Amino acid sequence: MDETDTPADTAAEQAVVSSVKISRSFALPGAVFCVTEGDEQSQLYFGSSDFGIYRIDSDAEKPAPEPVSDSRHESYVTGLVRSGDTLVSGSYDGSLIWWDAESGDVRHRVQSAHEKWIRRLAISPDGSTVASVGDDMKTRVWNAKTADAIATWGGYELTTPHGYPSMLYAVAFSADGKWLATGNRTGKVIVRDSATGRVEATLEAPVMYTWDPKARRHSIGGIRSLAFSSDSQLLAVGGMGLVGNIDHLGGASRIEVFDWQSGKQRYEIEDTKLKGLVEQLKFGPDDEWLVAAGGDNGGFVSVYDGAEGTLLAQEKAPMHVFDFQLSDDGSKLRAVGFERASVVEIA
């Protein structure tokens, strides 16, 4: 820091993010949809479109992925969380697998955890429970250690208003673990009490559905990401805005932030500079900012002001980003996506 800075300037600079920079990128096998950290934040575990789970040291001079196990899923791995020495993965094959993160041994396998594709997993902040969502439009809660099924919740239509199969993409716990939010293809968010399953709020973000009734007669969007603020007051919902040609992910990247308990939308962000789906969202420390990543053919990492949603900084990513891990101090973001990973410095 420049010594001539006044204390006031310094405070202001600390309060906001002024730069997002890709510090390194490296190759990954296949499209990588999910990532979680090891004990060291540089140690990453990820699940791939080659059906496998890998570990990789993102700080290594030449990061090389190493399979966690000889076993694999039977389709794309789309959800991965860690609880101590246990990894839990979910896949389009509908199964959940509990792995020994070290040895790769399969501790538990729930073959038909969902009747259709599993889209994402979330783990409670205390590491005790895992939530999974899938295209059977069910939300299921599992014991993170024993793999026991704890609860199954519905609340979503199996089909869209136009008669097509719907999809349940996104799930997130609040920081205090009290709430669980889910979001589907047509833009419906349900927030539940994570212990009882009681529905606390239902929100609608219909723009994200992107249904094209005239030209192409299908949709491409949906709610792809959810994040609570650290005080659990705000819920950010990510997806894509209206798109002219839904053959491509050419719509504005779109975020709607709700004061979810009142159901009021606090602000919305439509970013047409770096376009595509918002695949993952996280609030930074003290909720001062919000980081979003995703993409179309390319990718992006964007940081917005947490209170108002104004753009603070953004950077093109070298790949469509599907998931990331944010370091506790908010300074480093480790993103995975289509055949690549990137380490992103937030300052």
Next chain:
Amino acid sequence: MLMTRRICCVLLLVDALFGFDSFADDGTLLPAATSVRDAIDHYVQRAIAEHGVPAVGYASDETILRRTTLDLAGRIPTKKEQEWYAALTATQRREQLVDRLLNLPDAAYHLANEIDSHLLSNSPHNGEFREYLLWATTEKRPWDQMFRDMLLAKPAEGPLKGATQFLRTRIREVDDLTNDTAILFLGINVSCAKCHDHPLVEDWKQDHFYGMKAFFSRTYQTKKNVVAEKFFDEVKFKTTEGEDKLASFMFLTGDVVPDATPEFSDEVRKELDEKIRKAEREDDSEAPVPDFSPRLQLVDIALQEDSAAFFAKNIVNRIWARMLGRGLVSPLDQMHSGNPASHPELLDWLARDLKQHGYDLNRLVRGVALCEAYARDSEWTSTDEPPGEEYFAVARTRPLTPRQLSLSLQIAAASPDKWPDTDARDQWIQTRESLENQTNGWVREFEQPKEGFQVAVDEALFFSNNARIHDDVLRDSGDRLIGHLKGIEDDDELLTALWRGVLSRGPVDDEREAAVAWLQRDTEERVENIRQLSWTLLAGPEFRFNH
């Protein structure tokens, strides 16, 4: 099987070399000073006499008026025009009619419409192109000049701007550009020379197709929609022997234009490529202009003395076909000596005359409209076999174009008294302009006639059940035909007005009888009776065709 196709394709083009690439020896043709009409009559009559073909007599005055007005003005005659023609007593009344029609603004509108559907049938209702054509036909711009306008497609403001549309609507498909230019301006369909080979003249026809293509392959469009040319490009093709070959700039006659593309260093090439890429992508970039323009070469060679026969004969043949229902060469895109003209000397003579008179299309149109064959009856009442179409001994019954039909519907559907005197030029231009605009919404309901044209059932359904027919064409307000007729109490008078208004003639006895019975079937509903009776004529073939 493969062989059949090859040979049949190939013949067309080999023949093209010998049959149509030059004007005939002047010495064997009628003198150049002969009038167009006399030359036509001479050659047509000679063929009829030589083959002992029976020919029908002349059509009625009313039919001649309708036929000529449709062909020269693109619409049926108004009531005032019918009265004017009926009152003429001079022996030269056909000349008076033709000259009057050619002097009306309608002649320019109609010729523009015809050229429009001929050249831009794939993208109708192109405002810029129509504006150009109307300007050109009003100015009586020579046909060779129009060819230059359209193929050079220089950036221009004002009416000339639209001339670029011929190229621009095809610019993404060089094959279309090549074929359409050859078919529409030169009467030759070269498309079947694309992938086949000739068994005797090695590689000739592929050279030929790709030779024509080479004239267009450098043409591109900039971001600002300017038609431009690249500095270098080569058309390569694979012969049927699998050999890679470079096309030369070869015209239909087989004449080759020397390739004057300068040598460029790699550096310059790169620089030019970059400039062109920018021009293609950026609004504020100008396209660099090369010294050597293959398209200019094509225009020059197509119009130069010894090869212009293709160009001249094509337009003669097309205008002839438009007015007489069949080309001197038929099909129109098959000009080759394997498919000789029915009257080769006449075609030669007319092409020479057109060229010698500065490609003045109206001169040709006038001559055809005055000839005997044009004025013949279109009915063949004898029980004998009718004479072959190629003798022009019986007039052909021809479907109206969408524009002719739409304009005629508008004329007929209005009260006959509504139409002002067409000789009051300024007022009539306005009327014609608004008629053109009104018909824009109608022309798409009908199909452009082509060879082997059939009326689609959609059209019959449209006339039978569309609300626009009932609510617009058959509306009974005072300014409409039905409104006019319902004010006439006397049946005879009413029927005469109806038949004249729609069919440009009075009713014959049988028709009068059936129509009176219809009008009297329910006297309380006279308006409805008149409406439906009018429908029977408007939806009838006599209205639908030029006969």
Next chain:
Amino acid sequence: MSEPAEFQHRRRIQRDLSRRGFLTTTAAGATAMAADMGQINALQSAAVTQQLKQQGTRVILLWLAGGASQFETWDPKPGAKTGGPFSAIPTSANGVHISELLPELARRMQHTAIIRSLNTKVADHGGGASLMETGRLRDPGLDFPDLGAVVARELGRLDSSVPDYVSLYTSTEGRRKGTSGILGARYAPMFLSDNMIPLNLAQLDAVSTVDHKDRAALRDVFAKQFSKHRNNAAVDSHMSAYQRVRGLMASEQLFNVENEPADVRARYGPTQFGEQCLIARRLCEAGVPFVKVARAWWDSHGQNFETHQELCADLDHSMSVLLDDLNERGLLENTLVLTLGEFGRTPRINASLGRDHFANAWSCSLSGYGVRGGVAYGKTDAEGNTVVDGEASSADLFATVLQALGIDHEHEYMVGSRPIPMADFGASPIDEVLA
């Protein structure tokens, strides 16, 4: 001043009664003019016998506009790098596996033959569609008719009171009307896009039925006077077009699915494609020889798997119900259902998880009449990049379809002096998929 509508209506009925029978003799004289129709068919004799026409052979083309992925339909490659996330499932045909996205069709494979070895090379929408519609590359000098027009001409009956080629294409993207080309407007499709009830089929309220019929009869009287001494095919076509009007108007109700029992409509499901398949069945049942139902738009450059989850579900259900319904009504015995698009999609999955245009190794299916069901013909390599067995061109497919219908694919149309075979030069039907 206008009368109240009800009064007008009563007046019209009275008028109808008082006029009934006007011009009955002339109306009777205006029956179908087989002789005149003959002139219209100036393009040489038909390729099939009148007997075949009488059998009422029909085709339904399910047009997967935009290009469906062969990986997610008929040629799955589970586990391959290019295979995507879906698994393959067994079908009712021994040894034939298809994508898990088509479970209902898998149970009906006994009716269906798959061709997995199309190599049609043209991978742009317009060019590909034109190629697959006509079975040949576009030839600027020759406007060749599409399959619908060819079938309409070869299998349609001249005296038919239903349309012989109906084309439904509701989405606006890639919308193509279809072309009858050299066969002329008589075989052009009745084209439905925005509205499923065809334009101008319904009689206007303002015209009474008796007026509508009687004026047509009077029109014919005048028209015959005109055409009598004119030996002219275009004039004749005008006459026959007007003579088909009343018959076609009667077919209006075929397009109205409200006329179907609620359970049948429910069975076809809630999607527009399902409803249009039901219309197709109604039309076939009434004797329409060719119906095309386009389902657009499969062009999944982004999110291929999401797109196919939506669209395959639509295809799987709608086509399955259509096959069942045709089968139950005995119509599958003379109806060929062809499922086809302009091309397939790339083995490579792009960064948007999409697949792009690909015409070098892709699939289509044929079901029902003339088809050997339960067959998967042809083979692509392990990653679906190339055809390794039974390569078939668009011309071969065209020939196969014609052959299945009993039409000689080598039959030639004469265009001027140029003989043009129905299936392009060098085409050979795929016998393995023919019954």
